[in-house]
Amino acid sequence: EDKVVQSPLSLVVHEGDTVTLNCSYEVTNFRSLLWYKQEKKAPTFLFMLTSSGIEKKSGRLSSILDKKELFSILNITATQTGDSAIYLCAVEGPLGTGNQFYFGTGTSLTVIP
Amino acid sequence: SQTIHQWPATLVQPVGSPLSLECTVEGTSNPNLYWYRQAAGRGLQLLFYSVGIGQISSEVPQNLSASRPQDRQFILSSKKLLLSDSGFYLCAWSVGPEAFFGQGTRLTVV
Numbered sequence: 693e694d695k696v697v698q699s700p701l702s703l704v705v706h707e708g709d710t711v712t713l714n715c716s717y718e719v720t721n722f723r724s725l726l727w728y729k730q731e732k733k734a735p736t737f738l739f740m741l742t743s744s745g746i747e748k749k750s751g752r753l754s755s756i757l758d759k760k761e762l763f764s765i766l767n768i769t770a771t772q773t774g775d776s777a778i779y780l781c782a783v784e785g786p787l788g789t790g791n792q793f794y795f796g797t798g799t800s801l802t803v804i805p
Numbered sequence: 806s807q808t809i810h811q812w813p814a815t816l817v818q819p820v821g822s823p824l825s826l827e828c829t830v831e832g833t834s835n836p837n838l839y840w841y842r843q844a845a846g847r848g849l850q851l852l853f854y855s856v857g858i859g860q861i862s863s864e865v866p867q868n869l870s871a872s873r874p875q876d877r878q879f880i881l882s883s884k885k886l887l888l889s890d891s892g893f894y895l896c897a898w899s900v901g902p903e904a905f906f907g908q909g910t911r912l913t914v915v
Contacts, residue, residue, distance in 0.1 A: 726903065734895060734906035735849075780849065782904070793839070793897075793904050795849035 698781050698796035705803055709771050713799045715781030716763040723784040725757055725764050730778040771803045808832060811896045811907030818914055824883040826910050828896030831877065836898040838879040840871055843893040855879060886914045
C-alpha cells in the first residue's frame with residue numbers, strides 16, 4: 693500500500709534555530725514530491741521536487757529529494773515565529789488518467805520567541 | 806488566474822442531518838478535483854477524486870458521497886452525518902503536478 697511518512701510529528705524550537713523535517717515515501721510510479729505549509733486553513737505550496745540531488749531554495753527554506761533512498765528533507769534556517777505551522781509532504785502518483793496526491797500526517801512546528 | 810472557492814467555512818450539524826459542501830474552480834478547464842479530510846492530528850486523507858464530469862472515484866468507503874455536475878463544480882454530500890464525520894474538509898484541484906487547495910470547511914457534528 694502506498695504511503696508517506698513524516699517525522700518528527702511535532703517540533704518546538706526557539707527563534708533562530710535551524711530545523712530539518714523528514715519525509716519518506718513508498719509510492720508506486722512516483723511522479724513528484726511536494727511540500728506544503730498549512731497555517732490555519734488551506735495548505736500553501738512550497739516546493740515541488742522531481743529530480744534527486746537538486747536543491748530547491750526559497751529564502752530560508754530549502755528542500756532536496758533522494759529518489760534512491762525514497763525520502764526528502766525540508767530545512768528551515770534562522771526560524772521565525774511566523775514559520776509555526778504544519779508542514780505537509782505529498783507524493784504524486786498516478787490516478788487513473790489523472791494524478792493523485794498521497795499526504796503524510798504532517799510535522800507540527802512551533803517556533804517560540 | 807485560477808481560483809478555487811469552497812463553502813461554507815464552518816458548519817455545525819446535528820447527527821443524522823444531511824450535508825452538502827460545495828467547491829468551484831475558476832480559470833481552468835477539465836481539472837482533476839479532489840475532496841480531502843483532515844482529522845485532528847492526522848494528515849490529509851483522500852476521500853474522492855474526479856477526472857471529469859460525472860466521474861467519481863472513492864478512496865475510502867464511508868457514508869459520504871461526491872458528485873461533479875459541472876466541469877468545475879465538486880460537491881461532497883451525506884444523507885445522515887455521523888459524529889465521526891467531524892473534521893476539516895478540503896477541496897483541491899490540479900491540472901498537472903501541483904494541487905491547489907480551497908480554504909477548507911470545518912465541520913463539527915454534534
